[in-house]
Amino acid sequence: MLLVLDEYPELAAGDPAIDTRLRAVWEEERNQTNLKVLLCGSAVRSMEAMVEYRSPLHGRFDLRLLVHPFRPHEAALMLPDLSPEDRARAWSVCDGTPLYLSWWDQAAPTVENLRRLCGEPGAPLRTEGELILATDGVAGGLARQVLGAIAAGQNRYSEIAQAIGSGRQVARVLDDLEKLRLVDRVVPVTEQAGARSGRTGYRIADNFLAFWLGPLSRFLGEIDRGMGDMVARTLNSRLDDHIGPRFEEAFRCHLRRLAIPGHFGDEVLRVGSYWARGDVEIDAVVLAGTPPTAVAVGEAKWAAQVSARALLPTLVERSLALPRRADDLMYVICARTRVTRSEGVLPVTAADIFA
Structure with a gap:
């Protein structure tokens, strides 16, 4: 039997003794029935307080799970009638929260x-x-x-x-x-x-x-x-100004998706941004191996069309600031709709990210 109590902090606010009584019921019933209890809540502070040492429910949880918003490609599944660019716009406003995405009128x-x-x-x-x-x-x-x-x-x-x-x-x-x-x-x-x-x-x-x-x-x-x-x-x-940093994060999410099946090798550790003194900023760096070595670097622009040939020299120069870089370092250029003159680079667009 599965008992689900949604927005549990609201229940606890109206009944301060609910934690103690729930513990008593659970300990009595768990040996007599196949009882499972699922407590859900959106108030992070209240949910985490339930597992603290002095809480009546401390030590009773088999699993604690933080439910994250949908990633860009998952949010896109709720917006099938939109173009990739408009999916990006909706995601930049609604994030990956299913309720907010359901409010977006695709027509x-x-x-x-x-x-x-x-x-x-x-x-x-x-x-x-x-x-x-x-x-x-x-x-x-x-x-x-x-x-x-x-x-x-x-x-x-x-x-x-x-x-x-x-x-x-x-x-x-x-x-x-x-x-x-x-x-x-x-x-x-x-x-x-x-x-x-x-x-x-x-x-x-x-x-x-x-x-x-x-x-x-x-x-x-x-x-x-x-x-x-x-x-x-x-x-x-003004939405384009807001989307810029969000599109960079969507780009990094896409590189993580590519890393899972081994697109950048078998020992990828993490994907993130990099910055250093001298105004050195790289939107995405893929690290792999021991010691961690950059195997790919990338730049994302929320522009309809980007010339890879124009961006590549700057990306190459900035990559020299990385502590370690692979001899066969891969370069990735991302644009909203199209990457032109992409010889020697991996092109990525919103159609790839929000597919």
């Missing part, structure tokens, strides 16, 4: 979707950002300011502290937001994932929250005053 243009989903006071995506922040307890205060600073492009610790004028508490707030999965801490792919270094950066964890805190939040007042049509047109005209 309507992007600007109409933005108007319907964002351009009215009670529109679904207009209110969803506030609900997410309220659910995790960061609807206001310093945490909201930190999120706003990151969404505005201040992604280093010093930049965030300077933007909000409160450096002492920023580190604690960033750690809290990272635990809530609202913020990702990122380092160059050549460094250990958990490392703290002078090159540590921060980014909003999902596309929707980045869209809500970034482009959309600037116009919330105008939306509430009935200017949603104008706001939708403005958001649509």
